[in-house]
Amino acid sequence: MKHQSPSIPQEQLRDLVLEHTAVAQLVIDPSQRLQYLNPAAEILFGISANKAQGHKMVAVVDISCDIDKGIERVEESDFPYTEREVELHFINGEQAIVDCSLIPLGEQRILVELQQVGQHLRIQNEERLLHQNRASADLLRGLAHEIKNPLGGLRGAAQLLESELPDPALKEYTEVIIGEADRLQSLLDQMLGPNRPPQMAETNLHELLERVRTLVLAEASSGKLTIQRDYDPSIPSFPADRDLMIQALLNIVKNAAQSLNNCGEIQLRTRVKRQVTIGNQRHRLVCSLEIEDSGPGISEELRNTIFLPMVTGRSEGTGLGLSIAQSIVQRQGGVIECESKPGQTIFTLLIPLESRA
Ligand SMILES: Nc1ncnc2c1ncn2[C@@H]1O[C@H](COP(=O)(O)OP(=O)(O)O)[C@@H](O)[C@H]1O
Ligand SMILES: [Mg+2]
Structure with missing residues (x-):
């Protein structure tokens, strides 16, 4: 069964997708001049589509792989071609690693798609990090709470004991207990984080x-x-x-x-x-x-x-x-x-x- 949202026309959806895709897309003509850049390509290259249009691709980005060979291959075979982990060097000195696909559009035009690999890795790493951090933070919060309650009891008991001690010299020991309890308390407070909304x-x-x-x-x-x-x-x-x-x-x-x-x-x-x-x-x-x-x-x-x-x-x-x-x-x-x-x-x-x- 076909589900179609009646409120957004297909064309508008297509434009939305094109505008928001994270894959950088550009179209080059037979002389390798840029004819089109989508917003993701503008961001990747740090250049507006208007500025880039008509320029040779090599004027905007230096691609480490032999892109000419890839383009020749696509032109001859009329089949898409993908090269993984290609290094890009931008004119501003920055670099990126991308998977590069060359897709024939007919009339010797080629759609170049660049998907950042670094971005991929970054998202995976981050998810692991977010997850790990949350899990250990939860565990520690639980533990900190469990320690805090008896700690309060210990400190209170040491204070009572101190007031009952017959020999003031013995206070040295209760002071150690109280001092260390306070140190632990402030460590636990740090671990628990701010106690307010x-x-x-x-x-x-x-x-x-x-x-x-x-x-x-x-x-x-x-x-x-x-x-x-x-x-x-x-x-x-x-x-x-x-x-x-x-x-x-x-x-x-x-x-x-x-x-x-x-x-x-x-x-x-x-x-x-x-x-x-x-x-x-x-x-x-x-x-x-x-x-x-x-x-x-x-x-x-x-x-x-x-x-x-x-x-x-x-x-x-x-x-x-x-x-x-x-x-x-x-x-x-x-x-x-x-x-x-x-x-x-x-x-x-x-x-x-x-x-x-
Ligand atoms: N800018 C930095 N350069 C080198 N090592 C760092 C830097 N920032 C953090 N670290 C390392 O990460 C550890 C953890 O940092 P942090 O969570 O702030 O705990 P702490 O400062 O109490 O050790 C530090 O002990 C240090 O070894
Ligand atoms: Mg620190």
């Missing part, structure tokens, strides 16, 4: 970043730490819990400062991105914030687990900073990703601005 307010990301920058610079107090900013002024404000967002940002920027021993450079970079998938949700508009440091990088054995609670590489660390930051950003519908190698660590926060894709 989120307070959403229109938030300007750059204002938060400036706050965080001032705080981290003041704490470093070495005078040898610099925090450079490269802000995209077109980022609109968005509803968020300001205090929580500041905490998330602080956790990441502080880690960067610590990795540099408060001596070196951190960069804060913001950009607007279009049509980004986070988890399984596609967003029309997303704000991307990169926090980059030139420190030694995250050690290999920690790299896949740093967002899990209690994972730390520092003797005085709690391993809660990144797990809390990830939870806060996830509550905002976003995600934090990380790429690290010696000399360059980048934490990227993706925060949805407009959900409707």
Whole structure:
């Protein structure tokens, strides 16, 4: 049985699909000049269809594989041809790995479809990360609750005992119990996160970043730490819990400062991105914030687990900073990703601005 929505005509649906597909599509004529780019191709190449039209494809992008051979093959055989994991180099210096399909359209025109492979991997990785983080956060919350109650009892009993002790010298011991109970309590409070409903307010990301920058610079107090900013002024404000967002940002920027021993450079970079998938949700508009440091990088054995609670590489660390930051950003519908190698660590926060894709 055929189901057809009577409200949207097929043509309109087709246009919608073309406009929103994540696959970059372009049509080239027999002399390899660009005749058409869909919006995904405009985003991938960073060029408007108007500007690109009539230009040779090689003027816009340098393709590592021998695309001429592929095109010849398609022209001769009149059959589609696909090459996997092709490297693209854009004029702005950026790169992407794509699966490239060449499809004959007749009259020696060819439809070139480029599907980003990196994007694929990113989505899979993110889903794993979101899932892992949620599962371990739930487990730890449960555990933290279970420990908190008897801890309160222990502390209360130690206080009572202290007031009954005949010899004041013995107080030394009850003080240890009370002090350690307090330390555990504050650790558990951190693990449980804020004990209040989120307070959403229109938030300007750059204002938060400036706050965080001032705080981290003041704490470093070495005078040898610099925090450079490269802000995209077109980022609109968005509803968020300001205090929580500041905490998330602080956790990441502080880690960067610590990795540099408060001596070196951190960069804060913001950009607007279009049509980004986070988890399984596609967003029309997303704000991307990169926090980059030139420190030694995250050690290999920690790299896949740093967002899990209690994972730390520092003797005085709690391993809660990144797990809390990830939870806060996830509550905002976003995600934090990380790429690290010696000399360059980048934490990227993706925060949805407009959900409707
Ligand atoms: N920018 C960074 N450079 C190098 N290592 C980092 C960076 N950010 C985080 N890490 C590593 O990740 C670990 C976990 O960080 P976090 O969750 O904030 O816990 P903590 O700071 O208490 O150790 C850190 O101990 C450190 O080993
Ligand atoms: Mg930390």
